[in-house]
Amino acid sequence: MNDTTDLYPSRVGSEEKLLPRLDPVVYRPTPTSSPFSLTKQQVSTYERDGVLILPDYFNELVPALRKETENLKNSLQDAEEMYTEPDSDELRTLFKPFAFSELIDAISRDPRIVEPVRQLLGSDVYIMQSRINIKPALKGQAFPWHSDFETWHVEDGMPRMRALTAWIMLDENHPYNGPLYVLKGSHKRYISCAGKTADDNYKRSLKRQSLGVPQPQTLKPLMADHSLSGIYGKAGTLVFHECNLLHGSPDNISGDPRSILMFVYNSVDNRPVHPFGGVKPRPHYLNNRDTLPLRPLHSPVRL
Ligand code: 6CS
Ligand code: FE
Numbered sequence: 053m054n055d056t057t058d059l060y061p062s063r064v065g066s067e068e069k070l071l072p073r074l075d076p077v078v079y080r081p082t083p084t085s086s087p088f089s090l091t092k093q094q095v096s097t098y099e100r101d102g103v104l105i106l107p108d109y110f111n112e113l114v115p116a117l118r119k120e121t122e123n124l125k126n127s128l129q130d131a132e133e134m135y136t137e138p139d140s141d142e143l144r145t146l147f148k149p150f151a152f153s154e155l156i157d158a159i160s161r162d163p164r165i166v167e168p169v170r171q172l173l174g175s176d177v178y179i180m181q182s183r184i185n186i187k188p189a190l191k192g193q194a195f196p197w198h199s200d201f202e203t204w205h206v207e208d209g210m211p212r213m214r215a216l217t218a219w220i221m222l223d224e225n226h227p228y229n230g231p232l233y234v235l236k237g238s239h240k241r242y243i244s245c246a247g248k249t250a251d252d253n254y255k256r257s258l259k260r261q262s263l264g265v266p267q268p269q270t271l272k273p274l275m276a277d278h279s280l281s282g283i284y285g286k287a288g289t290l291v292f293h294e295c296n297l298l299h300g301s302p303d304n305i306s307g308d309p310r311s312i313l314m315f316v317y318n319s320v321d322n323r324p325v326h327p328f329g330g331v332k333p334r335p336h337y338l339n340n341r342d343t344l345p346l347r348p349l350h351s352p353v354r355l
Contacts, residue, residue, distance in 0.1 A: 079174025088167035102239035102297035111288030176345035192304035206329035230304030
């Protein structure tokens, strides 16, 4: 059972509701003494939009990361961390890549990521989830509109909005290869969704999400208030993306793949409790419950 108050109830009935956000977006707005700290301007962009795009951060590591992704695809073929597309055997997502790759483990501790994350979340952090989303050319399928936090709250027991995803483009992300779409500023309200969560919902939702996806009548007015933006950039671009930002992505019917490497960081002051949806916690590769603070490297990863 869960005796933590549910500040963000969702999937508790048949009605969808807009609720206020009760948590800050940025927990430590002033730059830290770290040379990797974000500027005031960058922090205020993230606070306002819920997303911050930093070009030319990991460009030199991209060839090695692509090679590593290919190696993992081959060596992990039938592992439970691998999820295929809903209508084919094409790989859609590979979870927990840092557990199988020293390079990816090192990047998850790179101070260019971890110092800004600690600044934004105002505390030590741990990795709650990590994945490579593959989006292969011609076959990669869409992700519908959703807030990550809604799933993490209901299915994983994340109590407050004090987490973010840092992700690296492993291919150029352009308007045609199924890039991420966001509704800038939408992270400041919470959509309590309709429905009820079954214990093994994740087995379906990671292929094709249906619960935690707001209805058109809720989305339409939000789209009038918040502009839809595509997140584009060259391979190596780093993106910070707030946990409650509404986002999704279309099918990739182009001839170009669009892979991204993602790390979800949660504050150690926001430890998971029993899932608010009453379901049993999801497996470790979706919801790491070992909240030991991550130790950042002193200097950026170089090959
Ligand atoms: O299940 C998760 O943790 C994440 N994946 C999907 C497809 N939706 C919710 C959340 O972003
Ligand atoms: Fe998401």
